[in-house]
Amino acid sequence: MDTKLQEQCGFWLKYDKYPDTLEEAKRLFASMDTEEIERRFGSRMTFGTAGLRAPMQAGWACMNDLTVIQASQGLAKHVLEHTSANNHLAFRVVIGFDGRHNSSRFAMRAARAFKQLGAEVYLFGEMVPTPFIPFAVSHLQCAAGIMVTASHNPKQDNGYKVYWSNAAQIISPTDKEIAAKIEDNLEPWPQAWDPLTEGDTVDALAEISDAYFQAARLIASPHCFVNISCTPTGTISSQQYLASSIDRNKLKITYTAMHGVGYRYVEQVFSAFGLPGFIPVAEQVQPDPEFPTVEYPNPEEGKGALQLAMATAERHSSGLILANDPDADRLAIAVLHDGKWHILTGNEIGSLFAWWLVHNYRTQHPGGSMDNVFMLASTVSSKMLQTMANVEGFQFDETLTGFKWLGNRAIDLMSANHEVLFSYEEAIGFCIGTNVVDKDGVTAAAVAAEMALFLAAEDKTLVNKLEELYALYGYHATFNSYYICHDKMIIDRIFGNIRKDGRYPDKLAGVPVRAVRDVTMGFDSSQPDHVSRLPVQSGHMITFVLENNLTITFRTSGTEPKIKFYSELISSGSTASERQAVDEQLRSLVTRTVEDLMQPAINGLVPKKD
The missing domain is CATH 3.40.120.10 (Alpha-D-Glucose-1,6-Bisphosphate, subunit A, domain 3)
Known part of the structure; x- marks a missing residue:
């Protein structure tokens, strides 16, 4: 091992006080498995989708007690500075956890860090759904919220999700500022490993x-x-x-x-x-x-x-x-x-929710205008909401992928006195109203049930209603999938080949390209100044619009080792056979495009299982 890596291993042995990971690290160091040691100890976890997510193992690149302590110390320091600079904010945090291995203990480590700085800490006494955290941030007027969860990731993973005082997931520059504070507070504070005692935290679950x-x-x-x-x-x-x-x-x-x-x-x-x-x-x-x-x-x-x-x-x-x-x-x-x-896709569910919420809004506001009503979707989601907005009169807006963008955009719109009725992303994330400015599968389940029961009274299924929506707004065919890739160099090479130093492909699957938007580079050929209207992001994301109106986006995931692609082709065809023909055309075009663009590294990729 080189000197720097040896130092990192030495720091671990000095600072880690949790027996399981300390012994795990000792066994790894004794094995002299340089490649594995480098993977775990050569670099630190970085803030991705509003926080951290990684396998639960010993190492700076993993989720464990020590890295949770470090993250919590940095976050607590930053929140304290934020509240000190904003007199209307109390130094108060709410913390929750899911049912994964170690989640409750990681939550207590986070609580201990905030208590050492004198924060008022609400720590749920039982596991809760993630939407309870942003709701609690707002209800309890907290300066921040933490949810220990890896959501739908494999069982070996865990995560640390952060919400800001506006009850939305953190975005830049807050994430970068927190990351800097973590680097400044790597040594565990004197009481970092102490257990919580009675009275240290408040359980707000009932409230x-x-x-x-x-x-x-x-x-x-x-x-x-x-x-x-x-x-x-x-x-x-x-x-x-x-x-x-x-x-x-x-x-x-x-x-x-x-x-x-x-x-x-x-x-x-x-x-x-x-x-x-x-x-x-x-x-x-x-x-x-x-x-x-x-x-x-x-x-x-x-x-x-x-x-x-x-x-x-x-x-x-x-x-x-x-x-x-x-x-x-x-x-x-x-x-x-x-x-x-x-099995409904996220886009199909989003379209149905949009119809139902417009239907209910009009029932409650007969004859009223929807000029001030917004619905939001991520840019890789279907444009069905945009089509509906053009017909029904509400406003549509899109954001980058992820509810950290959708939630913060909803807050901006509400601050300007607009009403946000619905937000969604195609990855089955839905926000009904604004009680929670994040995806909320609990309330969405109840709304889906009442919608389905309403249709059942008319002897219709949700699929019947989808067919009616396609007849009214046009068929929005989508085809989304992904490849698994654990090698960042392969991913960078693929996207580098697509960009070709700004010389993007002028044809895909033989169809001329009308426009290219590369959010990573801040480029959008459809804009007069060629500057993307969506914020520049660190991950890769490139969108092509073809002359036949096919839209296809390639992006990396912020939480999983995946290259994802999303495509949509809108047609006026209303019959089942016409829709099937559009589906086949879309799948053929996208398959050819993906094979062409991924071919340089196809051996390093694993396709999604059907």
Whole structure:
């Protein structure tokens, strides 16, 4: 090992006081596995999608007690400076954790760092869904929030997600400022390894649960409830009756928590909405950090992740499946239609939510204008919302990929007195309203259920409604997938070949390229000044618009070792055969394009499993 790496290993042996990782590091150093030592100790984790995410192992590049302590010390220092410079902010933080291995202990390490600087710390006493953290930041007027979770990542991973005082995920320059403070506070403080004692923190679970479900209840459709009366504080009284327009027994609903935290919270939000109970997937109800029944605890993976849910639904003659990921911030939906399961894509779910929310808004505001109403989507999501906006009269805006951008954009719009009705990203992340300015799979599950029940009363499924939307707004065909690649040099080489020093391809799959936007380089050929209107980002992201109106984007993931691609082709075709032809055309064009652009490094990539 070189001298610098030896120093990093020595620092670890000096600072790590957690027995498991300390012994793990000693065994690794004794093995003299230079490549593995370099991987874990040669560089530090960096802030990605609003925080940290990595395998749970010994090493500076991994999630463990020591790196959580360091991250928390830097964050606490930065939050203290922020509150000192803003007199209206209290030095207060809320911390939550999911059901993964080590999550509760990592949360306590974070709490200890803030307590050493005199912060008021709210630490949930039980595992909670991720949307509870941004909601609590707002409700408790905290200066920051922390959620220990790796969301839908494999079981060996964990993460550390940070929310700022505006209740949205952190963005630049805050992330860079926190990273700098972490570097300045690497040595554990005197009490860093001490356990928490009674009185150090406040458990706000009961207060936040009550407030969250009261706020969620106000989102319930006007078709669900009649005779709703509100107290002066805005909470709904108990005099609620399910409207006759929704038949509670028309559709049975199956729900899976995917071995995560969602079950009890979705059960409560269904009760808050006055919805009938659901059928749980018994094998996946209880939180289990081993995720024993799924290869990946990610409902976005489709049929492979939903096999148990489908079997449960079929046993109980259920026509709708709702699935949360392990931290319950995302929602997947499967619909039994014409005897077959249709797993809705994130774009399809987003289109349905948009229709439902416009429908409800108009019911509540008959004859009212929607000029001041916004819906948002990430730039790699379908442009169906934009098409709907052009027809229905609401406003549409797009952001970079990720809810850290969508949430902060929603806050900017609200600050300008606009109403934000809905935000979504194609990776099954949905934000209904603005109670939580982040994706929220708990409230989304209740809204999806009431929407499906409303349609069932008309003998329609969600797929039937999608077909109606395509007939009205045009068929928005999408084809998204990814390649797995653990080698950053291969990824950089692929995107370098696409850019060719600014000489981007003028044809893809034989079709002329109309415009290119390279957000990484701040370039957009469709703009008069060739400057991208979306912020420059550190990861790779390039979008091509072809002369046949095909749009295809290639980007790297901020949380997973993936190269993702997203494509869309809009057609006026309304029949099933016409839509199938568009799907086939899109898939053929994209497959050829991906093969051409990825070919220089195809042997280093692993395609997504169908």
